[in-house]
Amino acid sequence: MSVLLQQLVNGVMQGALIALIALGYTMVYGIIQLINFAHGEVFMVASYGGLATYTWLLPEDLKKVPYVALPLMFVGGIIVAVIVAVIMERFAYRPLRNAPRLAPLITALGVSVFLQEFVRNVYPNATSNLPYPKVFPEGALSLGGVNISKTGLLLVLLSVGLAVVLQTYINRSRMGRAMRATAQDPDTAKLMGVDPDRVIVLTFIFGAVLAGVAGILYGGYLSNINIDMGFQTGIFAFTAAVLGGVGSIRGAVIGAFIIGLIKTLAGQYMPGGTQYDYVWIFVVLILVLVFRPQGLFGEPERVRA
DSSP states (O other): OHHHHHHHHHHHHHHHHHHHHHHHHHHHHHHHOOOOTTHHHHHHHHHHHHHHIIIIISOHHHHTOHHHHHHHHHHHHHHHHHHHHHHHIIIIIGGGTTSOTHHHHHHHHHHHHHHHHHHHHHSTTTTSOEEOOOOSOOSEEEETTEEEEHHHHHHHHHHHHHHHHHHHHHHHSHHHHHHHHHHHOHHHHHHTTOOHHHHHHHHHHHHHHHHHHHHHHHHHHHSEEOTTHHHHHHHHHHHHHHHHOTTOHHHHHHHHHHHHHHHHHHHHHSTTGGGGHHHHHHHHHHHHHHHOTTOSSOOOOOOOO
């Protein structure tokens, strides 16, 4: 029983990390109907940005003070993620906004490969796993034989908290209304005084901030990073967004927790172990989409006259 409970806890922690990235996928798709496959690499470069901040920008005395070093790593990682996301939107996606959907999709794949190779060639020793600084809360809480790491608990609290803040902002703020209007009908929103370019850039920035937080937490949770982490985790995040309903913030979060639980439980109890966790995730995804093509919380696509 304790093994099952431990795997459930591990699944919730994995789901919290995936949720932060899945929110970026679902927001961008909700606004401009683009699956940004390069978003996983934004998460990856943010993690390297946090490591670079710690390694080269922090004085040695501050590196030993976690409550100073950790926030500065978050700031460094988020800044790198936002810069990459804004450049990506301006030069890779904006010129193709009115192009057939296949063109920006292929461009997104190209940007993903470019970012991987850029980090591989620019960052020292990027081809191997790099240890991440131990500035996160160490130790674990033990409840009934189940260990909950303090880093994992921080991950869950930040993930859920940021998702709630984002949902509240979109539902109640003026810019949130502009985002919803642009997602529903960009032409009418423009006639009502909404600047679509500003809305889209802010959407990319919000997604990058969440990916930046996820990148730093990933390094702290697993204690190392590599250039393949963006693709691997991005696949799970994209699957979570589709499972929950692309365009739905609540769906992305719940879909991410489902993916995290499937990954850990399938790795423990299903044939093939962790080598086949991808298989079981996509089996569940296919079954959901067969009976509910819009995802668990997505809305059926309306056919415009």
